[in-house]
Amino acid sequence: AQSVTQLDSQVPVFEEAPVELRCNYSSSVSVYLFWYVQYPNQGLQLLLKYLSGSTLVKGINGFEAEFNKSQTSFHLRKPSVHISDTAEYFCAVTSNTGNQFYFGTGTSLTVIP
């Protein structure tokens, strides 16, 4: 089975500052990793995903994430945040042995003007 740990439940950051949201996973098999964003009162939408190949993955809205197999991490980064990035962010994992998605508990990003 897989599991995901998001190390920070809340992250406040000033506008135009960089941000990193941390995600660690555990799995005994090869994994696929995802970051989703949830804006208030909406469903989840995909930011980016890692399947294979380059460990640096670029997504929508200027976000990127780096897959680190040795540290079992998939941290999300943005060099300069905007007010509109205020949202809940979820890291998720699935594997090539099944198709259940396991989600972390979420990180609430608040961008301060």
Place this chain on the structure above:
Amino acid sequence: NAGVTQTPKFRVLKTGQSMTLLCAQDMNHEYMYWYRQDPGMGLRLIHYSVGEGTTAKGEVPDGYNVSRLKKQNFLLGLESAAPSQTSVYFCASSSTEYNTEAFFGQGTRLTVV
């Protein structure tokens, strides 16, 4: 592009009442899922289906039943609602290709009083 559609969007139930949440997807996906989202707990899998006529239990199945009579629809039933079932419910679907993400509906906010 409808994607994944959930009905209803909001509902208030009295303890002991029953109801059914409907999820419909138009992407011809094999896999469908029901999650509940609670503060600080992320998304937890209730039940899932890997194809028409099949269902399986997830992490928190007690108090819920599901049916997948048609490939495009996945129903979540509460036979006797309890206040502990107050939550936001999300339906998602994904294809059998392991490199694709889950697509989410907009959610159903259920309050049991």
